[in-house]
Amino acid sequence: MKKIALVALAATFMFACQTKKTEATEETPVEEIELLEDTPTEETVVVEETPQETVYQVRGMIVDIPAADEEGNAMVMVSHEEIPEVMGAMQMAFKTNTAFLSEIAKDDKVSFELVKTDEGYTMRAVEKLPAETELILKK
Numbered sequence: 001m002k003k004i005a006l007v008a009l010a011a012t013f014m015f016a017c018q019t020k021k022t023e024a025t026e027e028t029p030v031e032e033i034e035l036l037e038d039t040p041t042e043e044t045v046v047v048e049e050t051p052q053e054t055v056y057q058v059r060g061m062i063v064d065i066p067a068a069d070e071e072g073n074a075m076v077m078v079s080h081e082e083i084p085e086v087m088g089a090m091q092m093a094f095k096t097n098t099a100f101l102s103e104i105a106k107d108d109k110v111s112f113e114l115v116k117t118d119e120g121y122t123m124r125a126v127e128k129l130p131a132e133t134e135l136i137l138k139k
């Protein structure tokens, strides 16, 4: 009786080992396939999430910097030069993050990137121009 029990135990053990081996062999190619499939999917998502934007380099003068909201954004009033094929010289407000305007004040002459997306215009990369810079603004 003891011998039979041992053989049965050994058989169970061997079966268990075989099962594990089989599982391990099956798991490896599955993981590889998932990795291969993940890479192009992530790349596709990044391309889809990139917003369509057109960037114009614009010069103007800061007219007013109102208080920013909780995210640091504000509608900054700017008197800007003509933007060829977009709009003439005028005074208008652009949404921007005022965290980047630490060295910019009212009446400063600036150069900035005007970003046009489906959601409208935003202003970024604002740089102060020398005070003597001559701008062609709407009077």
Ligand SMILES: [Cu+2]
Pocket: 080, 087, 088, 089, 090, 091, 092
């Ligand atoms: Cu405008």
